[in-house]
Amino acid sequence: MCQIIEKEDDHGGDFPSSLPGFQTYPSGRDGILRTATHWINGKRHDDNIGDFWRVHDKLYDLTNFVQRHPGGAYWLEVTRGTDVTEAFESHHLTDNAEMILKKYFVREIEEPRNSPYTFKSDGFYKVLKRRVAKELPTIPYQGRTVKWHNVLLWSFFASFFLSGLYSSTLMIVLAGAILALLTNCSHNFYHKSNNWRMYAWDLSGLSSAEWRVSHAVSHHGFANTIYDYELSSFEPIFDFKPKGKNKVNRFVVPIFSWFLFLGLNHKTLIERMVVIATGKQKLRPENLLPFVELALLMFLSDDGWRLWNILMCSSSFWFGFVGLIAAHHHPDIFHEGDAPRYSLDWGLCQLDAVRDRWDVNSSDFLIATMYGEHTLHHLFPTIDHDKLPFLNHILVDTAKEFGIKEIEANRKYDFLKLWIGMYAQLIRNTPRTLKGQ
Structure with missing residues (x-):
């Protein structure tokens, strides 16, 4: 049986999560002003991968691919510095995107994903x-x-x-x-x-x-x-x-x-x-x-x-x-x-x-x-x-x-x-x- 668990976030406090595996409480989630910009900036802080893009347990530098992205540059521009595993998996049906990713591989990453999925x-x-x-x-x-x-x-x-x-x-x-x-x-x-x-x-x-x-x-x-x-x-x-x-x-x-x-x-x-x-x-x-x-x-x-x-x-x-x-x-x-x-x-x-x-x-x-x-x-x-x-x-x-x-x-x-x-x-x-x- 899955139970409610307590995890310590990187802001020094404990937070409840019903999904075992979230590593941090979302930065800025409880702020006075909540916009899409605040959310993605908070995720960028929580994922903590610099200027790269994370897919599963690998980092990629897609800088030279941004303007050639078939879905449009905006998707990659706005998600730079974040773990995009969920978006990557759900937005690409075939293996073509995975083949392209290989060209921009940087390194494996040992830190667990913030997401439990x-x-x-x-x-x-x-x-x-x-x-x-x-x-x-x-x-x-x-x-x-x-x-x-x-x-x-x-x-x-x-x-x-x-x-x-x-x-x-x-x-x-x-x-x-x-x-x-x-x-x-x-x-x-x-x-x-x-x-x-x-x-x-x-x-x-x-x-x-x-x-x-x-x-x-x-x-x-x-x-x-x-x-x-x-x-x-x-x-x-x-x-x-x-x-x-x-x-x-x-x-x-x-x-x-x-x-x-x-x-x-x-x-x-x-x-x-x-x-x-x-x-x-x-x-x-x-x-x-x-x-x-x-x-x-x-x-x-x-x-x-x-x-x-x-x-x-x-x-x-x-x-x-x-x-x-x-x-x-x-x-x-x-x-x-x-x-x-x-x-x-x-x-x-x-x-x-x-x-x-x-x-x-x-x-x-x-x-x-x-x-x-x-x-x-x-x-x-x-x-x-x-x-x-x-x-x-x-x-x-x-x-x-x-x-x-x-x-x-x-x-x-x-x-x-x-x-x-x-x-x-x-x-x-x-x-x-x-x-x-």
């Missing part, structure tokens, strides 16, 4: 990945995600300009709801190599570049653990951990969560302006898109400032509502504080931290806009949502082969069950003592 060749994830890599070329690309992205993009532009021309509150609220769906759909694209569609994410006041770190690297790599930025970024208001919560967290926040959803985009914009102003982060051109929207609304309407704030609030509300219910927060799902399964195979731990909604997975539009097929997406984030439904049989068969009996049940949740479950998780204050096998 394993990627054994005969383990669940590596076996599943090989099977998916073999099947993927046979799956035709139908372009459904692109189709819905186009529909939402043009619908947003139309409702946005109409709201400005007629100073319509109702129309700008609608534009905000469409923008939230467009933002969710754009999530499919920032996981990939650089492309113009991912910048639709930035129209909401969020940042595709920042979310490549906070979501693709942090959340996908360490779902629902102490190293998951998306778990810590809502604290101390939303505390999804199953222990140590006060009565405000448990009983007041759930009641007022609807109002808190309204301010997520404004909060993000303010935090970004602070880190840019203090020189901790560079201004990126796409960061200006929300302010271009503001300028356009003020040009079109004397009420532009009010309309822009309503747009941000409407978009923020629906984005927060859908995002927090998407797949990760329910008492049945592993959260930091719960005892994990015996095996720390990365893929198996992902299964424990994710649930699928059958009602969302029944529609290609909902898959694209409400984080459908989320288990497969977490396991293989670079695969287009368009192809994920065709890989279900491989996931189910491989899970059964490894004795994961709950795989079918984990894929039969629905939107309502996870909505209620999110509030139940906020209230829950008793960790599970055992998970899985």
